[in-house]
Amino acid sequence: MKLQTLKSIIEKKKNKSEFAIITNLTTGESEIFEKDKPLSKEMETYTNQINKLFKSKKNGIIENTEIFVETYVLPIKVIVVGAVHIAQYLVDFARSLNFEISIIDPRGYFASEQRFPDMKIINKWPDEAFKEIETNENTALIALTHDPKIDDPALQHALKKNFYYIGALGSKKTHENRCQRLKEAGFDNDQIDSIHGPIGIKLGGRSAPEIALSIIAQLVSETYKK
Amino acid sequence: MKNSFDEKILEEAHDWVVANQKVVLATVIQTWGSSPRQVGSRMIVNEKGDFSGSVSGGCVESAVVRECIGLIKENKPYKKIEFKVSNESAWEVGLACGGEIAVYLEQVN
Numbered sequence: 001m002k003l004q005t006l007k008s009i010i011e012k013k014k015n016k017s018e019f020a021i022i023t024n025l026t027t028g029e030s031e032i033f034e035k036d037k038p039l040s041k042e043m044e045t046y047t048n049q050i051n052k053l054f055k056s057k058k059n060g061i062i063e064n065t066e067i068f069v070e071t072y073v074l075p076i077k078v079i080v081v082g083a084v085h086i087a088q089y090l091v092d093f094a095r096s097l098n099f100e101i102s103i104i105d106p107r108g109y110f111a112s113e114q115r116f117p118d119m120k121i122i123n124k125w126p127d128e129a130f131k132e133i134e135t136n137e138n139t140a141l142i143a144l145t146h147d148p149k150i151d152d153p154a155l156q157h158a159l160k161k162n163f164y165y166i167g168a169l170g171s172k173k174t175h176e177n178r179c180q181r182l183k184e185a186g187f188d189n190d191q192i193d194s195i196h197g198p199i200g201i202k203l204g205g206r207s208a209p210e211i212a213l214s215i216i217a218q219l220v221s222e223t224y225k226k
Numbered sequence: 227m228k229n230s231f232d233e234k235i236l237e238e239a240h241d242w243v244v245a246n247q248k249v250v251l252a253t254v255i256q257t258w259g260s261s262p263r264q265v266g267s268r269m270i271v272n273e274k275g276d277f278s279g280s281v282s283g284g285c286v287e288s289a290v291v292r293e294c295i296g297l298i299k300e301n302k303p304y305k306k307i308e309f310k311v312s313n314e315s316a317w318e319v320g321l322a323c324g325g326e327i328a329v330y331l332e333q334v335n
Contacts, residue, residue: 001251001332003243010237025255028304028332059266061256068255068330070266076227098232138227164227226227 001030008032009072016100018074020054022046025066033069043067075100076223079133081154082144083110083121086169089212090142091119097220099140104129106150126154140165140219142199146174152181159191165222167199167215174198196222235279239270239334247272249334250294254281254327255306261325273298281329282309290329297331304332 005021009032012019022043023030031040033050043050049062053069061068075098080087083105094101103121105111111121122129141158143151146169158166159182168178175197182192200214201221235251242249254267262283269279269287271294281290286309293307308328 001334003334006236006240006243006334010240013232013236023330023332025304025306025330030332059264068253070253075232223227 001028005030005032013072016074018054018072020050020069020071022050023068023070025061025068076138076140077102077133077135078140078142078219079104079135079154079158080142080144081105081126081151082169083107083112083116084144085208086144086212086215088115089209090216091116093212093216097216099219102133104154105145126150126157130154130157135161135163137162137164139163140222141167142215142219143168146170148178148181152178152185155182155195156185156187159187159194164226165196165219166194167196167218169199169211170197172198233268233279235268235270238278242270242272243334247274248298250297251332251334252281252290252294253330253332255330256328257325258327259325261327263327271295282327285309286327286329290331294331297333302333303335304330306330 009021020033021030022033031043033039033054039047046062046065046067050069053060054071057071057073059070078094078099078101080090080101080103083103087103091101103111103116103119104124104126105121106123106125108123111123122132141154141163143154145151151168155166155168168175170178178197179192196218200211201218203210203214205211239249239251250271252269252271254263254265257265262285263281267281269277269281269290271277271291273295275291275295277287277291280287293305297305306328308326310326
């Protein structure tokens with residue numbers, strides 16, 4: 001691989017674009033494929049097959065050829081509500097797993113840059129904050145404040161937008177009350193049951209990093225289920 | 227859904243190049259049967275044999291390192307190697323899991 005190609009791959013990853021690396025295994029030549037951008041003459045012949053692999057987000061050799069395609073997809077967006085202690089550990093796990101985390105917390109003393117260096121923190125109420133983030137059914141929500149004033153609007157947004165993972169911290173009792181409030185707000189049982197609450201897989205630990213681990217484990221597992 | 231559970235190997239490869247090291251990328255391009263790592267998995271190797279990342283669960287890494295050093299010494303741009311089921315008595319290196327993998331080696335130049 002040419003150093004120049006390597007550099008542009010890293011640049012594209014940084015800029016959060018989706019692309020593929022196409023390598024001719026018999027010549028060692030590689031190039032970058034992007035949607036709606038022309039390929040070199042040599043690779044043009046394989047446009048359909050490359051597009052197919054790109055759309056299905058797969059890596060592999062195009063059948064009966066020596067052309068290898070490696071697709072790079074965007075990291076999954078995870079919205080964390082509550083810049084609390086657990087969130088600090090979630091940020092670390094998310095970094096190594098390449099989830100793209102945004103933290104929402106209207107409470108300035110929690111959402112400080114000193115507590116979360118190099119993080120995107122939106123110091124607003126969820127309803128306002130969601131105007132700044134594009135979300136869809138491939139987005140995940142982790143609600144950590146267990147304060148209905150902050151968590152509930154975020155949960156409602158996530159349910160309406162059909163997020164693939166919604167988890168909310170809190171005891172069974174807290175969660176029962178939460179479900180009741182969502183019911184009164186007009187959400188049906190299927191929607192309410194889709195919320196993971198109490199959040200996380202059963203690990204047994206109670207410390208902040210342990211809870212963060214149990215949440216991130218559940219998130220990865222649900223990502224593969226979809 | 228696929229997330230880019232990315233191991234940042236290419237970024238590390240770039241760091242090595244910047245530090246004036248010769249770097250070979252080793253990428254899993256094909257698998258047959260049960261293989262420990264999926265297609266697209268990658269490791270990098272320098273001329274001293276330092277490596278990062280993985281192409282198997284530790285089964286064939288030593289052989290990949292040797293091949294990569296060879297590639298640098300002979301100044302070849304690329305090479306494809308395959309690993310098959312191991313036979314403990316006959317081979318040092320192989321995939322104990324019974325799978326087969328093809329690994330593509332290419333120098334960064």
